[in-house]
């Protein structure tokens with residue numbers, strides 16, 4: 284009898300554990316969905332018939348990334364949206380200003396770039412506000428696009444984003460963090476984008492060399508296909 288009860292308890296415990304693991308998995312999957320979130324709607328692409336693409340760069344600003352991409356974007360007459368980390372703006376003063384001066388748009392990518400779920404409610408808002416002040420000081424008028432670090436969000440972050448007057452912007456194509464070569468990387472990107480796509484690239488740190496090398500190839504390919512590269516703000520103006 285005792286052995287029977289112990290076995291039943293073990294089965295019940297295993298079932299509870301399985302349910303908890305399943306819930307954890309579902310929560311994780313929901314947190315990183317690019318085009319859907321529990322509260323509000325993130326912008327992951329724009330419905331348009333015009334051949335427009337928004338190119339976005341996450342993280343930094345670092346002198347390495349800014350030095351590499353500014354001249355390339357200028358050469359192709361492309362304007363991009365840079366989602367910057369507040370702490371990095373403090374570490375590298377003047378870099379965000381360079382981006383604004385070149386006609387690019389700045390977005391908010393939090394202050395510490397930490398996991399943004401399971402935090403104290405006030406923390407989300409503090410991260411957004413601190414970075415918002417730095418973006419304004421760098422010359423970005425009325426910053427209002429927010430990109431969650433690592434694309435992760437549940438409920439606390441979307442609420443804080445809406446309260447701060449921001450819109451969550453994700454992507455419909457994310458660069459592969461490592462690629463075999465700049466050419467292969469560019470070809471994969473070019474094959475995946477369509478009118479209204481929002482592309483995210485990571486060019487700010489040392490491991491992003493393939494991405495930095497691929498940028499002119501991507502811009503050349505987009506130009507050949509008749510695309511114009513614009514900021515997220517500009518892309519939204521062309522929504523159907």
Ligand SMILES: [Zn+2]
Pocket residue numbers: 341342392396432433
């Ligand atoms: Zn990031």
